[in-house]
Amino acid sequence: xxxxxxxxxxxxxxxxxxxxxxxxxxxxxxxxxxxxxxxxxxxxxxxxxxxxxxxxxxxxxxxxxxxxxxxxxxxxxxxxxxxxxxxxxxxxxxxxxxxxxxxxxxxxxxxxxxx
Amino acid sequence: xxxxxxxxxxxxxxxxxxxxxxxxxxxxxxxxxxxxxxxxxxxxxxxxxxxxxxxxxxxxxxxxxxxxxxxxxxxxxxxxxxxxxxxxxxxxxxxxxxxxxxxxxxxxxxxx
Numbered sequence: 049x050x051x052x053x054x055x056x057x058x059x060x061x062x063x064x065x066x067x068x069x070x071x072x073x074x075x076x077x078x079x080x081x082x083x084x085x086x087x088x089x090x091x092x093x094x095x096x097x098x099x100x101x102x103x104x105x106x107x108x109x110x111x112x113x114x115x116x117x118x119x120x121x122x123x124x125x126x127x128x129x130x131x132x133x134x135x136x137x138x139x140x141x142x143x144x145x146x147x148x149x150x151x152x153x154x155x156x157x158x159x160x161x162x163x
Numbered sequence: 164x165x166x167x168x169x170x171x172x173x174x175x176x177x178x179x180x181x182x183x184x185x186x187x188x189x190x191x192x193x194x195x196x197x198x199x200x201x202x203x204x205x206x207x208x209x210x211x212x213x214x215x216x217x218x219x220x221x222x223x224x225x226x227x228x229x230x231x232x233x234x235x236x237x238x239x240x241x242x243x244x245x246x247x248x249x250x251x252x253x254x255x256x257x258x259x260x261x262x263x264x265x266x267x268x269x270x271x272x273x274x275x
Contacts, residue, residue: 052206081262081263083263088267088268089267089268090167090252090254090265090266090267090268091207091252091263091265092265093262093263093264096262104262139206139207141207141263151197151209151212152209152256152263153209154199154206154207154208155206156205156206157206
């Protein structure tokens, strides 16, 4: 069990550019979550997958954001036409359901800075 | 909707002092409750959890009891160490979706 991994750990981009983040969950975890955390705040839910199906999206997830989990394993989160307000830490978490479904294991996060 | 309110920080304590970080919640149904810890530059780590009323979660000397009557899940530790300096998040997870709702975090600094 190597834990949840995220890549890249840091990303600096210019306003208007597209960025893509990757998350590799713990193997055999069928649920995968994306959260966003801004300075001084707790993580806010963005979206989650069960296997390859995207089951819920927060209204925080504007149409510039898209997430995929094509084979039910890793996931990508893409932000198109980035804005300065997108600067945040993007966290990925995974869990196994059924079973200990409420316990989510978090990755180290990808810190995005939009200039 | 669900919400979590944590006591505001930052909290500064001397080594071996007693720690309490208050957390109250609002939720429909019967959520599970969690405390996460975030060390500088790292992701969130699960510290402890409780899944039903009156359960006590404990880990590394930290404890929290699920109090349904007061909708609270306060974090306590009898004797803090410098290495406990971090940001602590209270969270809940309810229903089948499992997504978590977090408080805004409380920064703890322990001085030697």
